[in-house]
Amino acid sequence: MGARLTQALPYVILLTVAAWLWSIANGVEYDARPDALGPAFWPKAALVLIGAMSVFQIARTLMSSSDDEAVGIAAGLEEEEDDAPRRPLLLALGVGLTIIYALTLDTLGFPVATAAFLIAFMYVGGARNHVAIWASSLIGVAVTALLLMRVVYVSLPRGVAPFSGVSDFITSF
Amino acid sequence: MIEIFAQLGDGFIACLHPTTMLMLLLGIVVGLLVGVLPGLTLVMGVVLFLPFTYKMQVTDAIVLLSAMYVSGTYGGAFTSILFRIPGEPIHVPLLWDGYAMARNGQPARALGWTLVAALVGGLLSAVAMVMLTKSVASFALRFSSPEYFAILVFGLTSVIALGSGSLANAVIGLALGLLIASVGTDPIYGAARFTFDMPIFADGIEFLVVMVGAYGVGEVLSRLERGFSSKPLATISSTKTELPSLAEVGQVKAMLLRSTVVGHIIGIIPGAGATVAAFVAYGLESQFGRRRAQMGSGVVEGIVAPQSAATASVGGALIPLLALGIPGSGATAVILGAFMLHGIQPGPQIMMTSSAMVYTIFASIFIGIAMMCVLGYFAIRPLVKILDFPEAIVSAFVMLFCFVGALAIRSNVTDLWLMIGFGALGYLFERYKFPIAPLVLGVILGPLAEESFMNSMISFSNDWTVFFTRPIAGTVMALAILTLSLPIIGLIRNRRKPSGPPSAPQLSSVGGAERVLTPEA
Numbered sequence: 001m002g003a004r005l006t007q008a009l010p011y012v013i014l015l016t017v018a019a020w021l022w023s024i025a026n027g028v029e030y031d032a033r034p035d036a037l038g039p040a041f042w043p044k045a046a047l048v049l050i051g052a053m054s055v056f057q058i059a060r061t062l063m064s065s066s067d068d069e070a071v072g073i074a075a076g077l078e079e080e081e082d083d084a085p086r087r088p089l090l091l092a093l094g095v096g097l098t099i100i101y102a103l104t105l106d107t108l109g110f111p112v113a114t115a116a117f118l119i120a121f122m123y124v125g126g127a128r129n130h131v132a133i134w135a136s137s138l139i140g141v142a143v144t145a146l147l148l149m150r151v152v153y154v155s156l157p158r159g160v161a162p163f164s165g166v167s168d169f170i171t172s173f
Numbered sequence: 174m175i176e177i178f179a180q181l182g183d184g185f186i187a188c189l190h191p192t193t194m195l196m197l198l199l200g201i202v203v204g205l206l207v208g209v210l211p212g213l214t215l216v217m218g219v220v221l222f223l224p225f226t227y228k229m230q231v232t233d234a235i236v237l238l239s240a241m242y243v244s245g246t247y248g249g250a251f252t253s254i255l256f257r258i259p260g261e262p263i264h265v266p267l268l269w270d271g272y273a274m275a276r277n278g279q280p281a282r283a284l285g286w287t288l289v290a291a292l293v294g295g296l297l298s299a300v301a302m303v304m305l306t307k308s309v310a311s312f313a314l315r316f317s318s319p320e321y322f323a324i325l326v327f328g329l330t331s332v333i334a335l336g337s338g339s340l341a342n343a344v345i346g347l348a349l350g351l352l353i354a355s356v357g358t359d360p361i362y363g364a365a366r367f368t369f370d371m372p373i374f375a376d377g378i379e380f381l382v383v384m385v386g387a388y389g390v391g392e393v394l395s396r397l398e399r400g401f402s403s404k405p406l407a408t409i410s411s412t413k414t415e416l417p418s419l420a421e422v423g424q425v426k427a428m429l430l431r432s433t434v435v436g437h438i439i440g441i442i443p444g445a446g447a448t449v450a451a452f453v454a455y456g457l458e459s460q461f462g463r464r465r466a467q468m469g470s471g472v473v474e475g476i477v478a479p480q481s482a483a484t485a486s487v488g489g490a491l492i493p494l495l496a497l498g499i500p501g502s503g504a505t506a507v508i509l510g511a512f513m514l515h516g517i518q519p520g521p522q523i524m525m526t527s528s529a530m531v532y533t534i535f536a537s538i539f540i541g542i543a544m545m546c547v548l549g550y551f552a553i554r555p556l557v558k559i560l561d562f563p564e565a566i567v568s569a570f571v572m573l574f575c576f577v578g579a580l581a582i583r584s585n586v587t588d589l590w591l592m593i594g595f596g597a598l599g600y601l602f603e604r605y606k607f608p609i610a611p612l613v614l615g616v617i618l619g620p621l622a623e624e625s626f627m628n629s630m631i632s633f634s635n636d637w638t639v640f641f642t643r644p645i646a647g648t649v650m651a652l653a654i655l656t657l658s659l660p661i662i663g664l665i666r667n668r669r670k671p672s673g674p675p676s677a678p679q680l681s682s683v684g685g686a687e688r689v690l691t692p693e694a
Contacts, residue, residue, distance in 0.1 A: 010605050014345065021352070021367070030364035037630055039359035039366060042623045046355065049348035053341045060341075084402035091398040095597070098390070101576070102589050114576065118569045125401050125565025136566055144573060148581070154227070155584035 008061040011054040018050045093124045109159020109167045110149075115141040145170045181303060184532030187232070188540055196233045197537055200240025201545050205556055207241065208248020208264075210567060215245035215263075215447075216503035216610075217388045221571065223381060223511055224578040231515035232530045236537040238511055239491070242504040243295065243538060244545040246447045246483045250287045251549075251557050254476075255280055262448045263483045266455040270468065270475025277471045281415035284553065286476045288414055288546050289422060294433040294481030295542035298488030301437055303535050306524070309496035313521035318632060319639045322625040323649035325618055326640075328443035328499040330653040332611050334660050342607040350615015351622070353378055360620070361627055373587045380510055380616045385578040386592040387609050391599020393568045393575075401564035414550050417473075428462065428474055429481055436482030440489020446502030447483040454482030488538065495519050495531055498621070503610050506617055513617075 025040040025047065032038065101117040108116070118137035127133055148154040149171050158167040187193065207218030219241050226234035249264035254271035264271075267287070274283040316324070333343040356367045357377030368374040396402075422429070435457060436450040458478040459468040468475050486502070493499045498520035500506035512519050523531060549556075579592035602609050633639040641647045 010601075024367060028359075028364050028366055030359070030362040035635060037627065037635065039362040039364040042626070043352055043355040043366060046348040046351040050345055050352070053345045053348070057339075057341050084399040086398050087400055088398070090400060091394060091600075094394055094397040098572070098593055098596070102586065102593060105586055105589065110580070114573060117576075118573060121569040121572060122563075122565045125397060125563075125568060127563045127565035129563070132563070132566065137569070140570060140573065144577065148577060154577075154581045156580055157586065 004061050008058045011057040011061070015051055015054040015058070018047045018054065022047050022051075090124065094121065097121055097124065106157050107160055107163065109163045110156040111141055111145045111166045111170055112159060112163045113157075114144075142170060146173060177303060177307065180528060180532040181535060183529065184534075184536030185540070187529065187533040188236075188536045192230070193233055193236055193533070193537070196229070196237040197240050197541055198544065200237040201244045201541055201548060204241035204244030205248035205545065205548060208245045208250075209252055209556055210562075213567065213571065214388070214392070215242065216507065217392060217571070218245060219504050219507045220384045220388050221574040221578065223384070223507055223514070224574070224581045226511055227514065227581060231512070231517060232533050234511050234515065235508060235530075235534050236541075238504075238508050239487075239534060239538060240541040240545075242508065243484065243487050243541050244548075245504070246487060247287070247291045247480070247545055247549060248556065250291075250480060251284065251553055254283045254287065255557065263451050263479075266451050266479035267476060269455075270471050270473075273469065273471030274473075274476065275471075279471075281413050282417070283471075283476055284414040285416040286473050287480050288549055289417060290429065290432075290477040290480035291484040291549075292542060292546045293422075293429055294436060295484040295487065295545075296539065297430070297433045298437045298440070298485035299535070299538045299542065300488075302488035302491055302538070306492050306496050306531070306535075309492055310521040310524040313497050316521070316645065318625040318628040319643055319646040320649070322622060322629055323640055323646040323653070324497055324499060325622040325625060327649050327653040327656065328493075329611070329614060329618060329622070330657045331443040332614050334656045339606070340660050340664075342605075343611045346602065346607050346609065347611035347615045350383075350612040350617075351619040352615075353383060353612075354380070354616045354619025355623065360624060361631075371587075373583075373585060376583075378591060378616075379582050379588065380613070381514070381582055382579055382588050382592045383595050383616045384507065384510065384613050385575045386595025387599035387602065387612060389571055389575040389578070389599075390592065390596025391601075391603055391609070393571050394596060394600040395603040396564070396568060401568060414553060416550075421473075425473055425477055428458065429477055432458070432478040432481045433485040436485030437489040439482070440486030440502070441492055443493060443499055446490065446504065447486045450482040450486035450489075451479035454478040484542070491534075491538070495523060495534075496521060498523075499618070500614065503613070506610075506614055510617060 022044065025044050028038070028040045030039050097117060097120050101113055105113045107113075115137050118141065119133055122133045122137065145156070145167070149156055149167065150173060156167075158164045188197065203218065203222065204215070207213050207215055219238050222238065222241060226237060229237070246263055250267055250271065253264040253267035254275050257268055257272045271283045271287065274280070329347055333340065333347055352367075354377075356374055358364070358368075358375055359366055365375060432454040435454050436447075439450040439453055440446070455468075455475065455478050458474045459465050462468065462474050462478075464472050464474055490500070490502045490505045494505045494509055496519075498509070498518055500509045509519060517523070517527065575592060575596070576589065579589045580586070582588050598612075599609060601607075602612065629639060639646070640650055
């Protein structure tokens, strides 16, 4: 039963979020026109679909007679796809690095933050060839930054001093 | 007809422009590399290159992405045949006969047959694409908003019905996509929906943020959790291509034509991309082919059928994209996104307003297929050498492309945060087996579907029956209902059958195979 509850949990969350969004959709303000569907009609239709499918999946998971049917084809396929064990720590490190990157981007600027991210991500991912890691990261970021900031003029965060000096150096080419 | 040939000729001349040729070559090379790398799917590759097309001419941008799409259906064949590593789900059928032929001491011959299949299938499908697109577009000029809505419903239901995983999860993914697309200012009333008082939400959520996050970041996080488990190759074995003789090709011409037609038709159906085409073509050969008893033991039919169908699906998928504005596959959904980023809405009008661009794209498909085969013939060794790159390094650069994709849209770090959020959603979708394609198509097609639905309701005084009583809309709606009911009927039939152990290449049930192998290309 515990496995079934775990299986049903995503749909319970979806149902809760759908109910919350429905209440927000009810509060959409607009100038009502007679006999016209309002702006909340379309998102509400999507929410009805989400809610109905979630209820269906919850019912199927909790009430089905066989475990195979309860967990659906997903669980059966999972074992076939990749036999490497899941490593939540690696995932947490990867997510953490991505969040740190977004937090520091405005301060460090695109070139410095991205190079630091790439190097750290490669080590977290298990690469150990130091020359390849550092060379590919630094060259890759320099080329990308030069291409975007100097050639196609995409406005990327330059960072604050002293880190902005790196962006200035790249764009000075 | 003469007019079509004249415009196609102009398209070939336009393709010879150095920038266009460069984009074509770049697209072919990158598509082949994406096809070779197991961690990088064809759709993800096209998505990651989309931000780099912002400042390009729209024709060059579409030529680049279409070239990637074409060659992505071929690159993975090398590694499937030589190393038993399918770079794409498309090439799983090649594991059976392609790898078996290689193990029988004929890897060069297997590669040669793959090349011929991709060349013939791709070119024949491109011819059909040129012939049919204008007719389909002319027919679509009769459409008004109910017909458009019906077509969009058909496209979305096909994606749900033919996608991977459970039907309910696919519907949830689609509805989430529609919901995300509704964020921002409503186009009819000007009302703010789900903006949470954040100015950036008033402009809506860019579909590129969703695509890059869900496909790119989500996939990288999923593979990181497994420790990037694919191992680099120790040695690159004998890699050369031995083309079959014309007489040998003549012996399988009927099967080659049949598989090409199958691939082309499957490409036209929204939601069924190259993977479904490859599996259906292989399934048909293993059920009805002349050498069906030998399928799986390294026969030519097992290589030619899936490869020709996969490449032929590209020409088919481009027809609904250009003529109706409805993507036939995940990759064409991204190409539709590229059109929209440049302010062009593909559809019936495009053949009249931008016919020069359309025929340049057509011509680029012909040149691209030829170029792809030449590169595949001469540059196979360096192409498969990329498998020596550690996956951690390749994935780090995928993340870099994702960041660039998010930052380049509005130069706003909030988009980066949104992309990370959608990356987390993409990871959860992978983890809990929700298909991503319906989510992305919901985000892209949601605004079009809402607009045509609301316009229909305004024009026909909220009369719902208009979608069923008008001849074209009613027929398309009936097709949509039929498409949606097919997997349900299949499920009921499967439950009635006595259960037994499944065999390896179990392709008698096409639906079963495609659901296992995530057809999103």
